[in-house]
Amino acid sequence: MVMIAMQFLRSTVSRSPITRCETVSKINGRQLWGWINMMFNRVDSARLKLVGPDRLCAEWLLRNGAKAKFVNVPHIQSNYNLLPAENVPIQIEELDGTDSGIMHIGFDHLKGLKCLRKVKLHKCVYVENQALGKLKYVVDTLEELEVSSCRNITDHGLQHLKDLKNLKQLVTYDLPYVKDIQTVEKQLKQTLPNCNMDLKP
Template sequence: MSVYTILNLATKPCKNHIHNVSKRSLFHWINKQFNALDEDRKKLVGPDRVCAEWILRNGGKVKFVDAFESETDYNNLPKEEVQVKLQEIDATGSSIMANGFEHLKGCNHISKIILDQCSYLENEALEGLSYVKDSLLFLQVSRCGNITEQGLVHLLKLVKLRTLIIFGLPYLKDRKKMLDVLGKGLKTCQITFEE
């Protein structure tokens, strides 16, 4: 039997058997791998570099302390010997997932994070923001379809937060109540919470 015949048979639907793994679960598995933390690499190059690689690998952009512009290309990162300090993360449209938020651990200079149109982001991911609670000043959570009140309540741990922007979360049941909870818990934070 030729390779072509085997491939052809593998892609034909079977009436009595479960068909191939769906595209969604295949992409989910691939994205999960792209989000996994490599502890050995982190020990080798440091948490800030590994975190930047995670964001860039998943389609976001990063800005380092003292850099003029954000970096969008993984191949343009400084050499591994150069110590970097990650300051900003823009994950707009990226494929970051909850299991990747462990990358934030040890990143002590991140002051700004934008989580916009992150379709794989789920509530437990926001709990991972507590790794940067001592440095994070600005956070935007927008148009992430899987985020609900259960996720937003984790933001109460971000005690240094000064600006919080939230919009486009279709599964929030009670925006006013959530705004009240966040307002009482984050007293020194300016909150913009649009429908």
């Protein structure tokens, strides 16, 4: 299905000059990519029962171009095909979403994680405010968070972070739709007094 979608998109974006029909095709192509991204981000409940939350979350991350670090494993895992066998237990302690296709519906994969302590969201073009709200699933373990160059995040999204009671470090920058970072920082410091914050819009 993905190959068919890629062939379709290449055929619609490589023609010239652009006609009305081709413009419609390009719009449909973007919609198709959006649909594919949603499918790659949706939680597979049947597989969750089979492999557990950490394995399923790792598959979600790597399938969408993100990276994960497992407990007691020194290297970062970025290749889906090099994941350990399904019968090898893994626990995710770090999530790096840099330049990936993860989107907010995929953050439901965080449910059930017991060791995730660090999350980096950098240049995540599909990450929206709702994704930050879903970090509540790892409220008991999350200690470090970076949100940067994510163009869909607003002041309201950052305010979701106020409930992350164990957060020790928070970094934000290059968030063009955050309009009043000083107010956001003041509000967060009221509920997260032990968190070291470096907040820039």
